[in-house]
Amino acid sequence: MVTMGQCYYNESVGFFYNNSGKELSSHWRPKDVVVVALGLTVSVLVLLTNLLVIAAIASNRRFHQPIYYLLGNLAAADLFAGVAYLFLMFHTGPRTARLSLRCWFLRQGLLDTSLTASVATLLAIAVERHRSVMAVQLHSSLPRGRVVMLIVGVWVAALGLGLLPAHFWHCLCALDRCSRMAPLLSRSYLAVWALSSLLVFLLMVAVYTRIFFYVRRRVQRMAEHVSCHPRYHETTLSLVKTVVIILGAFVVCWTPGQVVLLLDGLDCKSCNVLAVEKYFLLLAEVNSLVNAVVYSCRDAEMRRTFRHLLCCLCLRRSTHKSVRYMPSTQTGTRIMLPENGHSLMDSTL
Numbered sequence: 647m648v649t650m651g652q653c654y655y656n657e658s659v660g661f662f663y664n665n666s667g668k669e670l671s672s673h674w675r676p677k678d679v680v681v682v683a684l685g686l687t688v689s690v691l692v693l694l695t696n697l698l699v700i701a702a703i704a705s706n707r708r709f710h711q712p713i714y715y716l717l718g719n720l721a722a723a724d725l726f727a728g729v730a731y732l733f734l735m736f737h738t739g740p741r742t743a744r745l746s747l748r749c750w751f752l753r754q755g756l757l758d759t760s761l762t763a764s765v766a767t768l769l770a771i772a773v774e775r776h777r778s779v780m781a782v783q784l785h786s787s788l789p790r791g792r793v794v795m796l797i798v799g800v801w802v803a804a805l806g807l808g809l810l811p812a813h814f815w816h817c818l819c820a821l822d823r824c825s826r827m828a829p830l831l832s833r834s835y836l837a838v839w840a841l842s843s844l845l846v847f848l849l850m851v852a853v854y855t856r857i858f859f860y861v862r863r864r865v866q867r868m869a870e871h872v873s874c875h876p877r878y879h880e881t882t883l884s885l886v887k888t889v890v891i892i893l894g895a896f897v898v899c900w901t902p903g904q905v906v907l908l909l910d911g912l913d914c915k916s917c918n919v920l921a922v923e924k925y926f927l928l929l930a931e932v933n934s935l936v937n938a939v940v941y942s943c944r945d946a947e948m949r950r951t952f953r954h955l956l957c958c959l960c961l962r963r964s965t966h967k968s969v970r971y972m973p974s975t976q977t978g979t980r981i982m983l984p985e986n987g988h989s990l991m992d993s994t995l
């Protein structure tokens with residue numbers, strides 16, 4: 647007999663799954679095998695690509711700038727997300743029923759913390775780019791100390807949101823508030839998490855929209871003083887392409903998951919969120935792979951550093967052989983601002 651207001655700290659994970667109506671399989675179903683196989687593949691790719699980004703930023707002195715520190719933090723958050731998802735893949739399916747409550751909260755906390763850190767860093771990158779563009783600089787003059795404080799703030803917020811469910815925002819003492827997707831968590835937590843991600847997206851849209859219109863105005867003013875060169879139109883189109891990729895990747899990877907989280911958080915009885923939750927979570931994890939491509943591989947200098955690192959790894963050059971790495975001229979689209987001659991490169995957005 648379940649009594650509302652009573653706490654169930656000594657019950658099993660299966661008890662809460664039964665309470666929420668979420669099925670716990672006792673054997674590996676084809677669906678479970680497919681999800682785990684895809685999940686392991688994505689996790690390995692996320693780990694490898696983000697390790698490469700971190701290695702590139704650490705090895706190239708040209709990347710010792712605020713924007714690259716934030717890109718490094720994004721890679722670290724996505725690397726953490728890969729580890730968290732890998733942990734999930736080894737503790738899912740029939741293994742879920744054998745988890746202790748502490749291990750279940752650890753599994754959930756790792757995911758929530760890593761994904762929150764990744765999303766928060768995306769917003770921090772957008773704000774840094776806005777600061778740089780408005781100051782007519784390729785790289786922000788933001789002091790390193792403030793960058794470190796910003797990164798620390800991202801992780802404090804992520805850890806706080808990730809640890810809250812285990813210590814406060816659960817439903818162990820209020821079974822009527824348990825969600826269906828995460829049967830040990832309160833529905834209000836899922837709703838807040840989804841709305842927070844939506845707010846981050848709207849802020850990113852506002853920031854990048856302001857950057858786009860600002861740069862477009864500068865290009866138009868330049869075109870009034872010089873002959874209308876096709877390069878100016880190419881610059882605007884390239885900037886549009888970059889912004890669309892950044893925001894489009896976020897929408898494609900995050901929107902489905904946030905929608906089902908919000909529906910579950912709002913206790914939509916007629917919504918079959920359990921049928922798609924695993925696939926939408928996997929799609930959100932794919933964003934940790936996409937980030938490395940969108941924010942790093944579109945940077946020409948970063949691509950050259952990748953090639954340098956991979957060549958050194960593949961060819962196993964001897965340590966005594968000196969290889970001088972000379973960065974070539976940037977190939978990204980530049981926007982020359984006549985006031986002070988600084989250039990802005992859309993690939994760093």
